[in-house]
Amino acid sequence: EVQLVESGGVVVQPGGSLRLSCAASGFTFDDYAMHWVRQAPGKGLEWVSLISWDGGSTYYADSVKGRFTISRDNSKNSLYLQMNSLRAEDTALYYCAKDITHGGSYFEIDYWGQGTLVTVSS
Amino acid sequence: DIQMTQSPSSVSASVGDRVTITCRASQGISSWLAWYQQKPGKAPKLLIYAASSLQSGVPSRFSGSGSGTDFTLTISSLQPEDFATYYCQHAGTFGQGTRLEIK
Numbered sequence: 001e002v003q004l005v006e007s008g009g010v011v012v013q014p015g016g017s018l019r020l021s022c023a024a025s026g027f028t029f030d031d032y033a034m035h036w037v038r039q040a041p042g043k044g045l046e047w048v049s050l051i052s053w054d055g056g057s058t059y060y061a062d063s064v065k066g067r068f069t070i071s072r073d074n075s076k077n078s079l080y081l082q083m084n085s086l087r088a089e090d091t092a093l094y095y096c097a098k099d100i101t102h103g104g105s106y107f108e109i110d111y112w113g114q115g116t117l118v119t120v121s122s
Numbered sequence: 123d124i125q126m127t128q129s130p131s132s133v134s135a136s137v138g139d140r141v142t143i144t145c146r147a148s149q150g151i152s153s154w155l156a157w158y159q160q161k162p163g164k165a166p167k168l169l170i171y172a173a174s175s176l177q178s179g180v181p182s183r184f185s186g187s188g189s190g191t192d193f194t195l196t197i198s199s200l201q202p203e204d205f206a207t208y209y210c211q212h213a214g215t216f217g218q219g220t221r222l223e224i225k
Contacts, residue, residue, distance in 0.1 A: 045216040062123075107156075109156070110171075
């Protein structure tokens, strides 16, 4: 059974930093690209970032480019999101998600975690 | 950037009804489109990928069609568990969502 378990969400002040983690199990982690997707309270889904299966390629939404960094450790079956210069508008539930495509990505997501809540507030 | 526009933003329907949700891309995207269902307090669930491929385990009353710029998600006979919010997605862009409510 595929499991994605996020952690690291807390209340942080504007301008602060935070690192989210996602522990993956139930599939061959280093065969799949991984995503972070967020959802602000009461709002729709917003794709945040993608990392290729080997970590060699990364992509970001314009809203987070230059502030967030996605990474992975395939030896630990783990995905990360380093978030710097946080803003109030970054407040959201952050989902870790698995791409459907083996060895590549068409941005289609077949498994999602339950999310970790990041609140940016003074 | 490609924009994805869903319509309607909300719809009311009854159990047994046939419902269609539309997603329009601002430029052609071939068949690179997915549909998700999200229930309150839950993570999204993949229904359809590659515009018309049914994800494993998803009931056959769900179907997707379209290519290029215009796509549809159809639920052939609504069940009580289908009342939720539906999103289309192309690459790094989600539609704004369609809330399906009980009439």
